Amino acid sequence: MSARLIIMGPQGAGKGTQAARLADRLGVPTISTGDMFRSHLAERSELGQRAQRYMDAGELVPDEITDAMVRERLAQPDAAEGFILDGYPRNAAQAQVLESILAESGIALNAAIELTADTDEVVERLLKRAEEQGRADDTEPVIRRRLAVYAEQTAPLAALYAEKDLLVQVDGVGEMDEVTERLLAALEPKL
């Protein structure tokens, strides 16, 4: 059994939480591009400084920066047997790059998860999280912009993965445990 997965979903759909739980249950690392960028920001690395203005505005960091970061991360030994990519790919060009990165190693994705949630639910969760964690990139206009970018650039990837018979759509609304079980059940035929 191998688990090479991507997880997509609008910000606030509980994607990060569920990615971590799935990773735990499946015994693979989570690779979150958002977390990677945030730690670069915190370390004030050169990459962090290049990414900052895009993140602050809720825009995507340019593909060449993101693609190189993901390529390097996927080459780490802990990702050899599987991974859950959270936050990548975010647009069609990144999806293509991912496919080439994997093809170069002779591997392929097992599934692409789309965690769905209705907009009201998502906004409510985000405002709560902003209050609790005080994430610097969680101001209301930035949240709005990110949801728009998701709808424009990331949501269309679902169709692309559906064509390849990789898409697994799961409703992200409900108790956290319930959603995790739903995800595991939906993934089972793909693993």
Ligand SMILES: Nc1ncnc2c1ncn2[C@@H]1O[C@H](COP(=O)(O)OP(=O)(O)O)[C@@H](O)[C@H]1O
């Ligand atoms: N694959 C990616 N391509 C470009 N930018 C990205 C990518 N992943 C993360 N980012 C940048 O990092 C920010 C935070 O990412 P993330 O934590 O995944 O967002 P969210 O909170 O929307 O799930 C994004 O708004 C974007 O600027």
